[in-house]
Amino acid sequence: MPPSESNGLSRREELLAVATKLFAARGYHGTRMDDVADAVGLNKATVYHYYASKSLILYDIYKGAADFTVDALHDDPSASARETIYHFTRRLLVGIASDIERAAVYFQEGPYIGEWFTEEQVAYIREKETQVYEHVRDVIDRGIASGEFYDCDSHVLALGYIGMTLGAYRWLRPHGRRTAQEIAIEFSTALLRGLIRDEAVRTESPLGVPVDALPGEADTATTG
Known part of the structure; x- marks a missing residue:
């Protein structure tokens, strides 16, 4: 067969x-x-x-990665800003851990896609990237407005958050001592502790958010 x-x-x-x-x-x-x-x-x-063509293969890789990242944005409207970022981070890291090569290709070839993709294809990818940035920025702004987060430059924080999270493909490794779920929980908790204003909440681990696996999350081991 x-x-x-x-x-x-x-x-x-x-x-x-x-x-x-x-x-x-x-x-x-x-x-x-x-x-x-x-x-x-x-x-x-x-x-x-x-x-x-080979470029169509590359575009399908890019489209799959971009669509996955946007799909990971789905939120519970009743969730706090902290919970929203927490679960988004978990979904992203677990997803990246399940397909390290796709994430690597996305970032390695990123500077050159204008040479290989059509204008429409590039526009599709950029639109998805903008959606992710705007979502993260808006969640941070919501947390600031509600008093949940410290006052900060949400533009800078959103870009930094996206870079740190999506760049995790560089250090996530299959079959390591920690599962993807465990790493995602620790990583998101550490990130949020720099934003949360309430000392009582900031010292919780993992920030008072349920740690059960979300639907569709794999439990892949990832770091050595």
Whole structure:
């Protein structure tokens, strides 16, 4: 039975997964369509049947990462700013841990997507990135307005938060001593302690937020 049938992946999904690993290891420029075909065990003509160009594979990687990050924004309208950031951080880190290579490709190739993507494709990715930034900034502003967070520059804090969280692919490792869930809880708690005004809340661990796994979160081990 072909691998794509035995593990439940479609052939296109299998190609995307293999290409993601190759791009992460060798870079986009360092990977040829022949390399993808060889790794999957197909001829190049069959690969081109599913993806007409290498740039379309890269775009699917980018789109998947961008869509995942935006999907992770979903919130309980009744949640406090602290709870919103806490759960968003957990969803992001657990998701990144489950697909380190995709996150690596996203950031490694980021400076060059204008060369490889159409204007519409670049605009789609930038729109998703803007949605994430605006959401985080607005949550911080909400926390400041409610008195939950210290007064701060929400623009700077939002950019710093996004960089630290999404950049976690650099140090998250599979099969380490801590699970992704444990790391996400510790990481989000540490981040929030710098924002929370109430001393009694700030010293709680993990900040009084339920620690049960959220729906769809994997419990992948991640650091050494």
